[in-house]
Amino acid sequence: LPKVELAHVGSVAGEVGLETLKALRVKSHLISIDVQGFIRRFKEDGEVYEDGCLNHEILSNADVVKLSMREAKALTGAGEIMEMLKRLRKLYNGIILLTLGEAGSLCMVDRRVLQAPSYKPPKVVDPTGAGDSFTAGFTVEFFRSGDLKWSLAVASAASSFVTEGYGPSRFGLKDEVYERAGTLIDKIKEVAF
Numbered sequence: 001l002p003k004v005e006l007a008h009v010g011s012v013a014g015e016v017g018l019e020t021l022k023a024l025r026v027k028s029h030l031i032s033i034d035v036q037g038f039i040r041r042f043k044e045d046g047e048v049y050e051d052g053c054l055n056h057e058i059l060s061n062a063d064v065v066k067l068s069m070r071e072a073k074a075l076t077g078a079g080e081i082m083e084m085l086k087r088l089r090k091l092y093n094g095i096i097l098l099t100l101g102e103a104g105s106l107c108m109v110d111r112r113v114l115q116a117p118s119y120k121p122p123k124v125v126d127p128t129g130a131g132d133s134f135t136a137g138f139t140v141e142f143f144r145s146g147d148l149k150w151s152l153a154v155a156s157a158a159s160s161f162v163t164e165g166y167g168p169s170r171f172g173l174k175d176e177v178y179e180r181a182g183t184l185i186d187k188i189k190e191v192a193f
Helices: 018-027 056-060 069-076 081-091 130-145 148-162 174-187
Strands: 004-009 028-034 040-042 048-050 064-068 095-099 105-109 112-116 189-191
Touching: 004 018, 004 130, 018 028, 018 056, 028 130, 048 069, 064 069, 064 130, 069 081, 069 095, 081 095, 081 105, 095 130, 105 148, 112 148, 130 148, 148 174
Parallel strands: 004 028, 028 064, 064 095
Antiparallel strands: 040 048, 095 105, 105 112, 112 189
């Protein structure tokens, strides 16, 4: 692998293994992962489920870990958001991104938790890919600026564009993403943990 500044691993269902993550760790300054592909399993009838079984070494090779509520519940066994974050913190010390769909997101660093609203686009057609664009937006902006709050606003704004169409049909230009992020920045608040 060539050296890269940042990498995101957004596997779907187990196609990226620990050895690949270790190789990326050596070659990348910043790595984000979506746990989806590491805990997703399939029943014989094709039904998808999250089994909550995750090799903790996978987490140790990432700087940013993104989970949905469903994935966080499967991984921690907790039903309440703050309890999920407490249990996740015991498993992983880096940046935790917890997406809450239309309710926004949470970003945990050390014992600090930021809560961000989602950006409400003019129309929502399909949420597929919103989590991927959220994580990519956060990771790229955090690498560029180092500003957690702004990166979270950019992530929310970036994901809003994807929901406006089917599949990867709309991503938003940088200026458009920043414009939407600007409307969110003052709405991001630190919450008690």
